[in-house]
Amino acid sequence: MNPLKIGVLVSGGGTNLQALIDFSLSGDLKAQIAFVATDNPAAYALQRADRHKLPKIITPYSAIIKAWDNGIQLPPHDFNLEDVLGKTPLMSTADTERRERFFITRAICEADLLQQMAAYEYDLVVLAGFMRTLTPYFLDKVQSKDRFRVMNIHPALLPAFPGRNGYGDSFNFGCKVGGCTVHFVDYGADSGPIIAQKAFDIEPEDSLDSVKAKGLQLEWQTYKKALNLYAAGKIEVVASAPDNLGKTRYVTKISI
Ligand code: GRF
DSSP: OOOEEEEEEEOSOOHHHHHHHHHHHHTSSOEEEEEEEESOTTOTHHHHHHHTTOOEEEOOHHHHHHHHHTTOOOOOTTOOHHHHHHHOOTTTTSOHHHHHHHHHHHHHHHHHHHHHHTTSOOSEEEESSOOSOOOHHHHHHHOBTTBOOEEEEESSOTTSSOSSOHHHHHHHHTOSEEEEEEEEOOSSSSOSOEEEEEEEEOOTTOOHHHHHHHHHHHHHHHHHHHHHHHHTTOEEEEEOOOOTTSOOOEEEEEOO
16 A cells, blocks of 8 residues: 655644654654645754755745735635635634735635645645644645545644644643644634544643643654554544534544
8 A cells, every 4th residue: 555645834843744754764654755845934844854855845925925915916816715705714803804815815825835735746734833824725625524634733632722822822821731632624723623632731840841842742642643543544524413503513533
């Protein structure tokens, strides 16, 4: 059987990327890294990719967004603002102008990213500290509800503390446990079907730094396990029974 091919998206230091590279090399991760992509040309993770001769993709989000603000960029020809706005709850409290700017500029960036990704074969997109929201424009081109193909790792026990600062939020709230969550990505903010979660104790003597360090160690292991389950075809996404508001959620069933 061909190994799972993953494209890893990063924005920063890339310790998760490094763990995936190391696990892949040691055979503990049943996957090969097809490319490493980033929104941030200065990401240290790119140096890690270089060291291991992995193909790199750079979509400079900040520069692209600036160019749009200066009237230089146009939305992709297949971008439909109404369609995207109708699908996602993101930015729903922002005023119309800000919300539209957000989704138009993200689509321009995502079109560039997708175009570069098309040069590689990949089965799954793995977000490893990718600090940009992927919108329905991107997600609909990569996956469907029948076949989720974008996975993320989040630094908290979802649905607690979505957003960018999971460890900081858990620590500042005075939680006695912190944790990480691997989930598929849907149109919401850190709201997709949960694949795996691991918790750790937050002790009175812990600092934010020590909480982050504990959390990251756990992330590397948890991501490996989740990816191996995916590679083995053991994750099924099913619709849950409607809740008391009549809303159906998608949840994962893991076979052992
Ligand atoms: C991790 O804590 C991850 O959960 C979050 O961003 C951080 C990335 O760390 N999404 P690194 O770049 O993998 O070291």
